[in-house]
Amino acid sequence: MAKPLSVFGELVRNFFKKASTQGYPFKKASVDSNFRAQIKYDPALCVGCQLCVKNCPADAIKIIQINPEDKPQVGADGKVIPVHRKFECKIDLTRCIFCAQCVDSCFKKALSSSQDFELASTDRSSLVYIKKYQDASQDKADSEEKEQK
Amino acid sequence: MPKITVPLGPQHPALKEPGNFMLLLEGEEIVDATLRLGYNHRGIEKAAEARNFVQATYLIERVCGICSHSHATCYVTNVENIAGLEIPQRAKAIRVVIGELERIHSHLLWLGVAAHEIGFDTLFMYSWRDREYVMDALEALSGNRVHYSMNTIGGVRRDISKEAHEDILKKLDILEERTNYYIHLATQEPTLHARTKGVGALPKEEAIRRDACGPLLRASGVARDVRKDDPYLIYDQLDFKVITSDACDVFGRLYVRVFEILESIKILRQVLSNLPEGPFAVKTPFKIPAGESVTRYEAPRGEDIHYVKADGGPNPARVKVRAPTLANFESVSYMLTGDQLADAPLIIAAIDPCFSCTDRATIVASGKQSVQSLKDLRTYGIEFYKKKGIDFTKVK
Numbered sequence: 001m002a003k004p005l006s007v008f009g010e011l012v013r014n015f016f017k018k019a020s021t022q023g024y025p026f027k028k029a030s031v032d033s034n035f036r037a038q039i040k041y042d043p044a045l046c047v048g049c050q051l052c053v054k055n056c057p058a059d060a061i062k063i064i065q066i067n068p069e070d071k072p073q074v075g076a077d078g079k080v081i082p083v084h085r086k087f088e089c090k091i092d093l094t095r096c097i098f099c100a101q102c103v104d105s106c107f108k109k110a111l112s113s114s115q116d117f118e119l120a121s122t123d124r125s126s127l128v129y130i131k132k133y134q135d136a137s138q139d140k141a142d143s144e145e146k147e148q149k
Numbered sequence: 150m151p152k153i154t155v156p157l158g159p160q161h162p163a164l165k166e167p168g169n170f171m172l173l174l175e176g177e178e179i180v181d182a183t184l185r186l187g188y189n190h191r192g193i194e195k196a197a198e199a200r201n202f203v204q205a206t207y208l209i210e211r212v213c214g215i216c217s218h219s220h221a222t223c224y225v226t227n228v229e230n231i232a233g234l235e236i237p238q239r240a241k242a243i244r245v246v247i248g249e250l251e252r253i254h255s256h257l258l259w260l261g262v263a264a265h266e267i268g269f270d271t272l273f274m275y276s277w278r279d280r281e282y283v284m285d286a287l288e289a290l291s292g293n294r295v296h297y298s299m300n301t302i303g304g305v306r307r308d309i310s311k312e313a314h315e316d317i318l319k320k321l322d323i324l325e326e327r328t329n330y331y332i333h334l335a336t337q338e339p340t341l342h343a344r345t346k347g348v349g350a351l352p353k354e355e356a357i358r359r360d361a362c363g364p365l366l367r368a369s370g371v372a373r374d375v376r377k378d379d380p381y382l383i384y385d386q387l388d389f390k391v392i393t394s395d396a397c398d399v400f401g402r403l404y405v406r407v408f409e410i411l412e413s414i415k416i417l418r419q420v421l422s423n424l425p426e427g428p429f430a431v432k433t434p435f436k437i438p439a440g441e442s443v444t445r446y447e448a449p450r451g452e453d454i455h456y457v458k459a460d461g462g463p464n465p466a467r468v469k470v471r472a473p474t475l476a477n478f479e480s481v482s483y484m485l486t487g488d489q490l491a492d493a494p495l496i497i498a499a500i501d502p503c504f505s506c507t508d509r510a511t512i513v514a515s516g517k518q519s520v521q522s523l524k525d526l527r528t529y530g531i532e533f534y535k536k537k538g539i540d541f542t543k544v545k
């Protein structure tokens with residue numbers, strides 16, 4: 001039953017096969033559309049409930065209010081206009097384990113997983129993802145600028 | 150002939166993780182072996198007590214990179230037992246799917262490592278190439294190749310879509326064909342036999358006496374499998390065989406693992422063909438009541454046991470993990486004895502060890518308690534090694 005050198009047929013076949021490996025980083029690697037990589041934050045949807053912070057296993061995410069000094073205003077008709085609280089999200093990518101628990105915890109859908117996995121950097125300070133609330137007009141200008149690029 | 154002691158590890162090219170094996174040699178033959186662990190202690194159990202139940206799921210998942218789903222499922226089941234949660238059938242089925250994919254991935258990984266230790270690097274390359282199919286399937290299902298994070302208290306976090314479902318079935322066909330090819334190769338290739346037959350013998354009685362578990366025990370002819378003996382999730386509704394071998398050597402362990410891949414493929418086809426309809430998770434309770442629970446799970450390496458105690462607070466009061474490798478280490482010194490030094494890496498690899506999973510025992514000498522500062526410990530360490538003739542005083 002033993003057939004020595006039977007694996008040599010495999011060797012010959014391999015001369016005519018294409019490589020199983022990919023040429024990364026020269027060829028772009030793709031990940032599945034379900035892949036959990038960098039978390040993205042949409043400040044317009046966030047209400048600052050801090051649930052994402054509470055359940056983050058790596059203590060990586062911070063949601064900070066950027067306008068804590070703002071006081072409720074009294075409108076012309078005597079109605080109190082509550083403060084429009086604005087937030088900033090900071091995710092420390094050196095701590096984040098990309099578990100996406102924060103995405104599950106957020107009932108406002110302000111956080112989402114992206115497929116952006118190439119996060120390596122030689123500069124430590126660039127390893128913090130910061131996204132701040134900006135006025136809608138500012139947001140629009142930003143996106144236009146991006147498009148131009 | 151004079152006997153000499155050769156230390157294998159803690160850092161050694163043949164070991165993938167730190168562990169120390171003191172081998173007493175007479176010529177090339179190992180006459181005695183002692184094992185020392187503890188180089189990889191990470192304090193995970195204690196760290197879990199400082200996190201809430203949800204956070205701890207991700208921590209426990211990181212007990213092991215290869216059997217991450219096993220540990221997480223074991224922990225989550227405990228918490229669900231304490232909270233009295235009944236999880237949906239679909240969630241159970243999805244847990245089985247991930248669990249079996251993980252088993253295939255782990256066994257293919259082991260096959261590669263074992264082939265590499267044998268010196269059969271072609272097989273190593275092949276099995277790791279084919280492992281990519283499982284990794285891709287896991288990535289598509291869960292969102293990550295290694296830490297799937299599929300479990301949550303109350304079910305699973307993602308559903309299996311129709312397309313993903315068909316994709317897995319296609320990948321399983323390829324894997325089945327490849328596994329059959331390896332079996333064909335293993336029965337024909339005499340070098341493989343020469344390197345594995347009779348190596349690292351562990352007779353049945355000795356395996357039972359030393360409390361071996363998983364593929365190591367099954368390769369010694371004992372049909373023990375938690376999936377059959379104490380079915381969890383939906384294993385009681387599935388048709389599969391417990392693979393055993395009477396070879397009691399490394400070849401037997403090879404045989405058991407390779408055929409277990411085929412059984413896992415069979416299980417996956419059954420589960421995927423009638424995946425129960427309905428929700429895949431129930432709401433995670435806000436508060437976990439006081440209570441305790443123990444769960445057993447058949448991880449790729451053997452029986453995994455977790456204990457969780459809750460005291461009604463936000464964090465677990467105690468988490469205990471018994472990884473399968475800890476049970477199997479008992480047998481290693483027996484298996485090494487009487488074999489050649491060159492076979493030592495293969496014998497150690499044959500239990501599919503996971504040192505960092507295992508390193509979590511805290512030994513508390515009864516009656517003796519002391520608190521030491523880092524400085525005191527350093528002085529103690531220097532003195533300890535000085536007695537052995539090594540001077541560390543100059544190392545800063």
Ligand code: SF4
Nearest residue numbers: 056096097099100102
């Ligand atoms: S992905 Fe996980 S670790 Fe990262 S910020 Fe979200 S919860 Fe924290």
Ligand code: SF4
Nearest residue numbers: 046047049050052106
């Ligand atoms: S859970 Fe969502 S809404 Fe709440 S603070 Fe976090 S991002 Fe904002």
